[in-house]
Amino acid sequence: MALINTTTTGVLGSTFYGDGSGDLTVQQNGVTVNKVTASPLFHATCGALTFANSTWTKLPMSGKVYDTNNNYDPTTNYRFTPTVAGYYWIKAQFFLGSSGGRTACSIYKNSGDVCQTLILSSNTNGGISVVTQGLIYFNGTTDYVEAYGYQESGGTSALNNNGGLTMFSGYMVRPA
Amino acid sequence: MTLYEKIISIYPQLATYDFATGNITLQNDSDGKGDYIREWNHPTLARPTKEQLEAIE
Numbered sequence: 001m002a003l004i005n006t007t008t009t010g011v012l013g014s015t016f017y018g019d020g021s022g023d024l025t026v027q028q029n030g031v032t033v034n035k036v037t038a039s040p041l042f043h044a045t046c047g048a049l050t051f052a053n054s055t056w057t058k059l060p061m062s063g064k065v066y067d068t069n070n071n072y073d074p075t076t077n078y079r080f081t082p083t084v085a086g087y088y089w090i091k092a093q094f095f096l097g098s099s100g101g102r103t104a105c106s107i108y109k110n111s112g113d114v115c116q117t118l119i120l121s122s123n124t125n126g127g128i129s130v131v132t133q134g135l136i137y138f139n140g141t142t143d144y145v146e147a148y149g150y151q152e153s154g155g156t157s158a159l160n161n162n163g164g165l166t167m168f169s170g171y172m173v174r175p176a
Numbered sequence: 177m178t179l180y181e182k183i184i185s186i187y188p189q190l191a192t193y194d195f196a197t198g199n200i201t202l203q204n205d206s207d208g209k210g211d212y213i214r215e216w217n218h219p220t221l222a223r224p225t226k227e228q229l230e231a232i233e
Contacts, residue, residue: 052178054195058206
C-alpha cells in the first residue's frame with residue numbers, strides 16, 4: 001500500500017509516487033482523508049420477462065455492458081458483488097408495457113429490500129417507467145445487490161427490455 | 177394459474193393492498209423455480225398449505 005502523508009502544508013507542484021501496490025492512501029497529520037483505489041462499476045441490460053400479478057420478480061439483468069472489476073454475475077443470479085468495500089450508488093429501472101394499480105422497483109441487498117420506488121400507475125399512456133436508486137454500503141466480500149420489480153395490473157404483464165428503458169447499474173462513490 | 181391466482185381463489189377476501197408492502201410477499205427469483213410465498217404475515221388468514229395450493233388447477 002502506498003501512503004501520502006502531508007504534515008503541515010503541502011508544496012504546490014509537488015509530485016508524490018506510490019510504491020505500485022494496493023490502495024493509495026492520503027493522510028493529513030496522520031489521519032486518513034481519502035483512499036484512491038480501484039473503483040468498480042457495472043451496467044447491465046435485461047432479458048425478457050413477464051411479471052405475474054402481485055409477485056416480486058427478480059429482473060434478469062443478463063446483458064453485461066460494463067463490469068470494470070468482474071464483479072457482476074449476468075448468468076446465474078444477476079447480482080453485483082463488489083470486491084472493494086465502500087459506498088456505491090446503485091440504480092435500477094424498468095419499463096412495463098401494460099400496468100395498473102401499483103408498480104414498484106426495488107434494490108435488494110443480501111435478499112432484503114433496501115431501496116424502493118412504488119408508484120400508482122395506469123395504462124392510459126401505454127406503460128410505465130419506474131426508477132429507484134440509492135447509496136448502499138458493501139463490505140467488499142459477501143454483500144450483493146439485485147433488482148426486483150412488481151406490478152398489480154390484475155394479470156401478467158410483459159417487461160419492455162429495451163436497453164434504454166430497462167437497466168441496472170452502479171458505481172463506487174468512495175471506499176470504506 | 178399463477179401462485180397469486182391460486183391464493184386469491186382460496187382467500188377471495190384478500191385485497192391488493194395485502195400484497196406489495198402488505199402482509200403477504202410473493203416472489204420469483206428468476207431461477208426457474210417459479211413463484212413462492214416469501215412472507216405470510218396476515219393477521220387472520222392462515223398461510224395456505226402446499227396441499228391446498230396443489231389442489232387448485
